[in-house]
Amino acid sequence: MGEGETPTAALNSVAPTAFGKLESLNPTASFKDRGSSVIASSVVDESTPYEGIVVASTGNTATSVAAYAARARIACAVLVPQGTGTAKLSQVAAHGVSVFAVDGTFSDCFSLADTVAEDDGLVNATAIYSANPYVAAANRSVAFEIVARLGEAPDWVTVPVGAGPLLGGTHRGFEELAEAGLVKQVPKMVCVQAHGCHPIVRAFETGASVEPWDEPITTEVGAIADPLRGYSEDGDRTLASVRESGGVALALDDETVFEWQTRLASVDGVYAEPASAASVAAINACESIEPSDSVVALVTGHGLKEPAETDVAPTPVAGADEVRDTLLGE
Numbered sequence: 001m002g003e004g005e006t007p008t009a010a011l012n013s014v015a016p017t018a019f020g021k022l023e024s025l026n027p028t029a030s031f032k033d034r035g036s037s038v039i040a041s042s043v044v045d046e047s048t049p050y051e052g053i054v055v056a057s058t059g060n061t062a063t064s065v066a067a068y069a070a071r072a073r074i075a076c077a078v079l080v081p082q083g084t085g086t087a088k089l090s091q092v093a094a095h096g097v098s099v100f101a102v103d104g105t106f107s108d109c110f111s112l113a114d115t116v117a118e119d120d121g122l123v124n125a126t127a128i129y130s131a132n133p134y135v136a137a138a139n140r141s142v143a144f145e146i147v148a149r150l151g152e153a154p155d156w157v158t159v160p161v162g163a164g165p166l167l168g169g170t171h172r173g174f175e176e177l178a179e180a181g182l183v184k185q186v187p188k189m190v191c192v193q194a195h196g197c198h199p200i201v202r203a204f205e206t207g208a209s210v211e212p213w214d215e216p217i218t219t220e221v222g223a224i225a226d227p228l229r230g231y232s233e234d235g236d237r238t239l240a241s242v243r244e245s246g247g248v249a250l251a252l253d254d255e256t257v258f259e260w261q262t263r264l265a266s267v268d269g270v271y272a273e274p275a276s277a278a279s280v281a282a283i284n285a286c287e288s289i290e291p292s293d294s295v296v297a298l299v300t301g302h303g304l305k306e307p308a309e310t311d312v313a314p315t316p317v318a319g320a321d322e323v324r325d326t327l328l329g330e
């Protein structure tokens with residue numbers, strides 16, 4: 001459907017050397033389409049035993065897999081945590097797949113999806129490394145496209161992270177380009193999590209391996225609130241990419257993330273969902289990034305999925321002069 005080949009746009013308000021990779025402009029408005037197109041192809045491929053798809057998601061994977069399943073005419077069941085935003089769910093339902101609400105977190109949805117996929121005819125399309133090999137592999141194309149656009153790998157890439165196959169896949173893509181002699185450096189990868197659920201950042205800071213997040217999840221930034229319960233080794237794979245690249249993992253509070261969602265929309269014209277604004281906020285928050293360093297933030301999903309809480313009440317107006325004065329400042 002035209003997934004990938006998304007724009008890499010300058011974010012001049014952030015820094016003269018900052019760019020946003022606008023994954024929000026994929027067919028279902030998030031980067032998840034890269035993995036979903038490969039998963040759907042794997043089911044259609046007659047050399048695999050698959051006949052249907054089950055997927056756990058906080059929203060964007062559900063929408064994406066549902067769209068590609070519809071297009072490939074594959075049976076698809078979606079498991080979401082109770083309380084998932086209705087904007088995302090109505091998009092899922094429009095694709096005509098079965099949606100089930102699970103009383104629990106994303107981790108509980110994943111564990112149920114894994115049990116369902118014990119039947120060989122079903123593939124678990126959940127967007128984490130432990131579920132299937134396709135998703136992280138598909139995300140390598142993000143690196144290929146950034147280099148095609150910029151001519152070289154940037155110094156840094158900032159990535160919002162739940163379990164992290166986007167960060168790990170993108171890092172792998174850069175490594176493959178370096179191994180092929182096509183780029184001189186592999187960027188330092190920045191893992192960005194929400195403070196209200198940051199198991200990977202916590203392990204980065206303590207030097208330990210990743211432990212599941214057992215405290216309450218206190219962030220509203222849904223797309224990256226993954227406690228990694230039952231598959232914390234996925235977090236270790238992501239952390240390994242961060243460490244090997246010489247990168248950083250950092251947590252941001254919700255207030256900062258929402259502030260940048262609005263700022264990005266009002267200053268750069270880019271409407272991103274909160275998780276995606278987090279990667280841009282990280283350029284500002286990460287002290288290791290020098291002002292002259294080149295950096296690409298992955299703007300992972302569109303703002304229409306989780307709209308900013310801006311004041312939308314229009315000002316009542318009597319005539320043209322008032323409007324004109326506002327525009328021309330008289």
Ligand SMILES: *Cc1c(COP(=O)(O)O)cnc(C)c1O
Nearest residue numbers: 060161162163164165166300301
């Ligand atoms: C899935 C998702 C993420 C997190 O990516 P992972 O690689 O799965 O951790 C970030 N932002 C958005 C908008 C997402 O949908």
